[in-house]
Amino acid sequence: MSAQVIDHRGPDFADVGKTALDGMKTIFKTEAGRVFIYPASGTGAWEAALVNTLAEGDRVLMYETGHFATLWKKMADRLGVRAEFIEGDWRGGADADAIEAYLRKDTAHEIKAVCVVHNETSTGSVSPIADIRAAIDAAGHPALLMVDSISGLASVDFRFDEWGVDVCVSGSQKGLMLPPGISFNCVSDKAMEVSRKGGMRRSYWDWHDMTGPNATGYFPYTPATNALYGLNEAIAMLHEEGLDNVFARHARHARATRAAVRAWGLEVLCRQQGQESGVLTAVLMPEGHSADAFRAQVLRSFDISLGNGLSKVADKVFRIGHLGDFNDAMLMGTLSGIEMALAKSRIPHSAGGTAAAMAVLEEDIPAAIAAE
Amino acid sequence: MSAQVIDHRGPDFADVGKTALDGMKTIFKTEAGRVFIYPASGTGAWEAALVNTLAEGDRVLMYETGHFATLWKKMADRLGVRAEFIEGDWRGGADADAIEAYLRKDTAHEIKAVCVVHNETSTGSVSPIADIRAAIDAAGHPALLMVDSISGLASVDFRFDEWGVDVCVSGSQKGLMLPPGISFNCVSDKAMEVSRKGGMRRSYWDWHDMTGPNATGYFPYTPATNALYGLNEAIAMLHEEGLDNVFARHARHARATRAAVRAWGLEVLCRQQGQESGVLTAVLMPEGHSADAFRAQVLRSFDISLGNGLSKVADKVFRIGHLGDFNDAMLMGTLSGIEMALAKSRIPHSAGGTAAAMAVLEEDIPAAIAAE
Amino acid sequence: MSAQVIDHRGPDFADVGKTALDGMKTIFKTEAGRVFIYPASGTGAWEAALVNTLAEGDRVLMYETGHFATLWKKMADRLGVRAEFIEGDWRGGADADAIEAYLRKDTAHEIKAVCVVHNETSTGSVSPIADIRAAIDAAGHPALLMVDSISGLASVDFRFDEWGVDVCVSGSQKGLMLPPGISFNCVSDKAMEVSRKGGMRRSYWDWHDMTGPNATGYFPYTPATNALYGLNEAIAMLHEEGLDNVFARHARHARATRAAVRAWGLEVLCRQQGQESGVLTAVLMPEGHSADAFRAQVLRSFDISLGNGLSKVADKVFRIGHLGDFNDAMLMGTLSGIEMALAKSRIPHSAGGTAAAMAVLEEDIPAAIAAE
Amino acid sequence: MSAQVIDHRGPDFADVGKTALDGMKTIFKTEAGRVFIYPASGTGAWEAALVNTLAEGDRVLMYETGHFATLWKKMADRLGVRAEFIEGDWRGGADADAIEAYLRKDTAHEIKAVCVVHNETSTGSVSPIADIRAAIDAAGHPALLMVDSISGLASVDFRFDEWGVDVCVSGSQKGLMLPPGISFNCVSDKAMEVSRKGGMRRSYWDWHDMTGPNATGYFPYTPATNALYGLNEAIAMLHEEGLDNVFARHARHARATRAAVRAWGLEVLCRQQGQESGVLTAVLMPEGHSADAFRAQVLRSFDISLGNGLSKVADKVFRIGHLGDFNDAMLMGTLSGIEMALAKSRIPHSAGGTAAAMAVLEEDIPAAIAAE
The missing domain is CATH 3.40.640.10 (Type I PLP-dependent aspartate aminotransferase-like (Major domain))
Structure with a gap:
């Protein structure tokens, strides 16, 4: 270009x-x-x-x-x-x-x-x-x-x-x-x-x-x-x-991300099973905590840019992107940064989100890699 | 970018x-x-x-x-x-x-x-x-x-x-x-x-x-x-x-280009004195010659891309650009390529266009350079 | 350049x-x-x-x-x-x-x-x-x-x-x-x-x-x-x-990396306290396991390039780099990739390395960020 | 790269x-x-x-x-x-x-x-x-x-x-x-x-x-x-x-350059016929004129960087490069810049160098282009 x-x-x-x-x-x-x-x-x-x-x-x-x-x-x-x-x-x-x-x-x-x-x-x-x-x-x-x-x-x-x-x-x-x-x-x-x-x-x-x-x-x-x-x-x-491999890669990252969110005790915005996006996962902040303040913290501390909540969900959700040229290590880096920021910002949550995500990734190995 | x-x-x-x-x-x-x-x-x-x-x-x-x-x-x-x-x-x-x-x-x-x-x-x-x-x-x-x-x-x-x-x-x-x-x-x-x-x-x-x-x-x-x-x-x-220096640079290149065109015995499309563009000069092809064939020749032989005539003047004019990051040597290279292509394509013209352009450039020296 | x-x-x-x-x-x-x-x-x-x-x-x-x-x-x-x-x-x-x-x-x-x-x-x-x-x-x-x-x-x-x-x-x-x-x-x-x-x-x-x-x-x-x-x-x-901030950043990442290695039950090659490098951490593979096979696995599965063991320690160590333009999320991504590959390759180890590293990073917050 | x-x-x-x-x-x-x-x-x-x-x-x-x-x-x-x-x-x-x-x-x-x-x-x-x-x-x-x-x-x-x-x-x-x-x-x-x-x-x-x-x-x-x-x-x-086409391109530009030098009434440093380089042409300055002052003038006025004379011929020659990714228009631009600078610097010379170069280029058309 x-x-x-x-x-x-x-x-x-x-x-x-x-x-x-x-x-x-x-x-x-x-x-x-x-x-x-x-x-x-x-x-x-x-x-x-x-x-x-x-x-x-x-x-x-x-x-x-x-x-x-x-x-x-x-x-x-x-x-x-x-x-x-x-x-x-x-x-x-x-x-x-x-x-x-x-x-x-x-x-x-x-x-x-x-x-x-x-x-x-x-x-x-x-x-x-x-x-x-x-x-x-x-x-x-x-x-x-x-x-x-x-x-x-x-x-x-x-x-x-x-x-x-x-x-x-x-x-x-x-x-x-x-x-x-x-x-x-x-x-x-x-x-x-x-x-x-x-x-x-x-x-x-x-x-x-x-x-x-x-x-x-x-x-x-x-x-x-x-x-x-x-x-x-x-x-x-x-x-x-391969387009279908790209879709599978994003879907798998989305599954691992949702596992992390659940392990933290937080809630995924999308609650229709089977309709969760492979592109990004929106996460609801616990009542009484500002999603935007949290996003600013994550950006400052870890140079990770999370998406903001828009209009009806402004300041109530943060969005984790897992699209484009993205791999397991980048996802785990992102989730680790979020987990550390949750602790630092004293957001009520359980630890172990990254471990849960890792478990999904380990279990759910793409065919291409499993065959090696 | x-x-x-x-x-x-x-x-x-x-x-x-x-x-x-x-x-x-x-x-x-x-x-x-x-x-x-x-x-x-x-x-x-x-x-x-x-x-x-x-x-x-x-x-x-x-x-x-x-x-x-x-x-x-x-x-x-x-x-x-x-x-x-x-x-x-x-x-x-x-x-x-x-x-x-x-x-x-x-x-x-x-x-x-x-x-x-x-x-x-x-x-x-x-x-x-x-x-x-x-x-x-x-x-x-x-x-x-x-x-x-x-x-x-x-x-x-x-x-x-x-x-x-x-x-x-x-x-x-x-x-x-x-x-x-x-x-x-x-x-x-x-x-x-x-x-x-x-x-x-x-x-x-x-x-x-x-x-x-x-x-x-x-x-x-x-x-x-x-x-x-x-x-x-x-x-x-x-x-x-300096914006005004940019304008002056293009205007001077336009003057030199018109001098070349006149010396070749060709005609500049714009005939309103004082309204000639500093950005480009459109040149009328002599009757019976295709401007587009000439442009193709110039591109092939000299890797110089001339503008084409559009609608009413299609195939009747070619356009010489002298805008952007452009200097005297680049202009003279362009005009020399055109002069050589005129000869090669047997377009009726007089030689000496580049010499005429050079004379304008030599006489009409930007204040910044003249002071050196 | x-x-x-x-x-x-x-x-x-x-x-x-x-x-x-x-x-x-x-x-x-x-x-x-x-x-x-x-x-x-x-x-x-x-x-x-x-x-x-x-x-x-x-x-x-x-x-x-x-x-x-x-x-x-x-x-x-x-x-x-x-x-x-x-x-x-x-x-x-x-x-x-x-x-x-x-x-x-x-x-x-x-x-x-x-x-x-x-x-x-x-x-x-x-x-x-x-x-x-x-x-x-x-x-x-x-x-x-x-x-x-x-x-x-x-x-x-x-x-x-x-x-x-x-x-x-x-x-x-x-x-x-x-x-x-x-x-x-x-x-x-x-x-x-x-x-x-x-x-x-x-x-x-x-x-x-x-x-x-x-x-x-x-x-x-x-x-x-x-x-x-x-x-x-x-x-x-x-x-x-700031040069000293760069040194501190690498040293902190090295501390977190060693915490991960210890939690995995593996051994850091450098055993002189105070002489561990901020640039990279070399890790000994458990007896009977090839470090190079493990490195190849990590590269294939996670696109993470670990350093190889050279001459005397060939195939016995892998090296984790944490130099250059590197941040917490990139480190955690790397350590997560290694932890997942340890599991996938059935290398004897305890889980929890990434959690240990995260604990170090959370505790040991750079002054610049802590002040925010 | x-x-x-x-x-x-x-x-x-x-x-x-x-x-x-x-x-x-x-x-x-x-x-x-x-x-x-x-x-x-x-x-x-x-x-x-x-x-x-x-x-x-x-x-x-x-x-x-x-x-x-x-x-x-x-x-x-x-x-x-x-x-x-x-x-x-x-x-x-x-x-x-x-x-x-x-x-x-x-x-x-x-x-x-x-x-x-x-x-x-x-x-x-x-x-x-x-x-x-x-x-x-x-x-x-x-x-x-x-x-x-x-x-x-x-x-x-x-x-x-x-x-x-x-x-x-x-x-x-x-x-x-x-x-x-x-x-x-x-x-x-x-x-x-x-x-x-x-x-x-x-x-x-x-x-x-x-x-x-x-x-x-x-x-x-x-x-x-x-x-x-x-x-x-x-x-x-x-x-x-094609390597041989590259060599021919440079040799042809060297011939045109020498024609320009001769037309200016200046002397090419190499006087062994058949041993002139296709890469560059070194030109002797007329007695009593500084080649380096002239080179500085050409750089200032036309953004063309000529090579300097080294040791024995320091300040006595300037060198015109015609190597690499170079075409007829670029050569003519370079030669025109030199001709204008000769005039501006009042170096004794005849005009017409660029015209002479152009004549060589027109006559001596690469087979590939002539065939078109």
Whole structure:
């Protein structure tokens, strides 16, 4: 990514652009879908998904999985869409049954899209996308299924084609291990068709402006050239390890982290079994203790940056990330730092979290290593 | 820019963000204006300027200086604005008198904004922004003055406050010497006021969402963190040399380049004296010769990448860039390569272009060097 | 270090060279000494120390602290010096009393130098240089004191002037955190005087060829220019943290590491209390288990690279490094990896090493953090 | 080269070391020779060549081609070798006939080696190595042929096996385009045999210590690991272009440079036709003008760093480099800067040097480009 900037209209650029567009299809696990790459952060790709498919006044169904789902709903409201929210307690993924029930009541099929967050970074919960697809189908409802997998893609399992997703929104700075600055839409034929005649007035985000130049690896306006070099490298690294191995690695670290949290006598925010995120684990602070003061302590003492609680859970949770280029030793270093900081900050807890995590890691050895 | 990504909500980020926002004010030469930084390329910042200030159906006056002015107009059209175009011949900047005359006829003051491109990259012409401000004032017209200086800022003189600009759009990849990926709006109090009650439905581009977090160096959504490191370094480099010295350096290289073009017997596309760009010089190919074939030749033989002609002048001009970190030897290398390629490609021309350029450079010595 | 190579005879180089030479004096803690920088690895700086001060047939006293002391002795032998070796068991630093006794017997003062390794990387032991100086003085012996601190300098306390060292040999790739490729001699006036008339035939390593050009920041032959940029940055980083804080950080990590080793029921190779290295801890494998097989396991499973046992202790010890840019979390990650690998490899041990290390770290909090 | 430092005793290092050692054989054009890589600059590799093959008191024949030949002779003197010098006027390569005549007189075969500089950087002359080999053979003399190609290798033609060289000395910072810091010996079987029983006392430079570890890609002491990454990349780049294409590129630039010098009415230092270097061209300043003042002017005004005159030609010549990653435009930029500085500094000269150079480049088009 520190290479010279090349001419994005020159002959050498086509290969960079084509490799990125094709490579992202393998990450989304799609053959039928089209990928669009925006020089924008993930919030821009949210907007792109909405303005290409929805008109002002259209109804959409969203699900309150946490902070980011709430922000996406606010964006929809501001863009003039009538976003309806199934309320959630921020302690699990979206409930497919609730979505099905909601859609069944919409006999006029006014709801144009169901929007859910795949991996809710603010809570560490994962929504069951395949179940939600099944729920929409069971209700016989034609709404598009639009999924935010900004923080999930390339870290936890995602299958665009198999799960019948219509639009998936993602970004560069989580599972793709890049600086923020580029973001993605992956779009089904059905959604392309909807956008052809519909959506709002738009220019920067328009999918159809992209398809012509994209066909040969170019873009209708200046792309973030150097980020694309990094993207191509990141995709190659993911396939070298194997996407499924990456997912397994994160899931195993999540299990070990939860074991540590339980051993400390603390509570994991996500309480839906099977919906805990492989990307991060959010931990509830004991009543009467500030999560942010604790996070500041951990940063100062151990140079470990924990995520903060956002809006409803502000100062009530801290979030332990275990995504990207992360291994057992890095996880144990992180958990040890937290355990030491719990002691130093006199947070009521039991010792032994790191030992519990270690026990999980020892027992639950990846096949690749076990075979050695 | 190859540093680790830091947490854009963490304590260390505030300083990075504040330095960037304050630093850009010195580059725009503004004290009163507000700067907004988008994780987007310049096209996004165009859209931001339009959606924050204009409603659907609003009339705006634009001026056809070249390809980029035309693209901006198309964007306005697509967003539902009624963009009116004063036609131009692509051989100079915008004509302030024509703008004044146009505005005088709009006695009802329906025109909400005058939009001009400062440095038209497709032609190498610079519009006289101060004159255009004077023209608007002479017509007693309340329209906003919105300027695209994507390729001009930090390369040719620009004065936001002194020239009475209301919105200036810019980007990272020209005078700021960065990869593409971040772009800017600089906004006057008047434009902020207009946008408060007006503009279109918007979210990603909204100025008012930015002001709160920006006050302490943060952003409402994920910024392109690593590009901001580069931006802060670029701003420091520009001030180390001195902005006015940078402008003088580019202007002198432009003069030498024009001397070479004249000596070759070729024609510079910009024919308005005093409006020639310091950033680049567009050169007309003799009738019957393909500019693109010539550019391909120059790239193959000398590894020099010339700009191509866009739309109306496609294949008719080639463009010589002399912006960024560029010195006399690099200019002479470029011009020598072109002169050799003219000979090799049997383009009708006189030799001696490089000698003519050298004569200009020798005569026209920067004060700093002359003093030595 | 990835900057363009600059002309090492040009005007800008003087500052780079001077900063490096002066900066290294602060690292050696010397005002009177002269620093020489070689484009060579540490082995070259060993040779430089010998050939500048000793003639063929000269007697020198060396001390067998471990593998590197043995290699240095072999080098002396090959260069024609009569190196005499006080044998050691590789489980502590050099014994000052033994040195004093040896020198007292040399009433003719034939021994020209006493050579000891400060931080013996192969064993994790530190020799008491100040005591050895006192021993030489107590014996009333004029021998030079030559110290190899290739792996000690900038990681464990070293005081050239205060401890009366005559020649200190060091390198770039340990405490200075650089790639290997440059190495150092720090030389007292007494040693300079000895070398003026003495030493062996030499050219590349000659101190006196260096002094002239060094005075203005230049070198008699091509220096490793880019490594010098890195060196200047490393020196600045060390002073930013404070040399004594760096030493304290490593010593605390060494204490925690030993606590872990003891809790595992394993044995630390160094058994001289007070001579344990802050740079690394060598651990004896239980009888009948291969240290190298264990190291390979740790590398495969946890991507942690442990040091191997060298010559006499080959396959019998593994070495845990805790030098350079290292913090509590990284140490705990390393120790956790080792504890998990001990279990996985069925090495007889008790669990609880990481808990013991954590207890040391929690109790023994650096003043800077405790104050927060 | 900015990668993490890896363990030079670890399993991954073997491949790095082996690739470097094998790759350098292709650059030296040898199958029979052995390559040794030193963490040292070129001066160290000079010393290595001498101490491995010569004993104190041995006679060697050297040839005064310029400053570097003189320095190498001084080194030989200091190491106790009896170096005899055929004097030269610094205006051409070594004279094979003079060498043959000298050797014929040595009927006792006391002379153990003939040492010549291949590309004399101080003068821009190349010695005819194949002719010198023939001269030695014609004289029926058994002396080793030792060649310094520090600045020639990978820039001008060199053929270790075909030319019957016994020891070739080289370095990283010229044709291999790396920072200084590693250097090379390439050694014939005959020289290996001589060194087995002969040479001086030595340790760091000893060839025979290297052969064991080198066989599997390792080194007997710490190598400059990161420089080896760069070396492997440089070798790949050279073969991608083709070594012979690299030589042709430099030779063509040298011809154009000489045309410019002649057109200016100045004199090239090398006056032996066919021995002008492709690496650099040294130019004599007109009587009464300081070359160093002129060089300072060129650096200030054009940021072009010219080489200085060394010892005998100090302040009398400036040197124009045209090696490494260099193309026509860069050469023309350099020559234009010099021509402008000649004018500015009022050095008596004719204009038109750049035009003359351009004419050569236009006429003398590389086959690869001409074919397009």
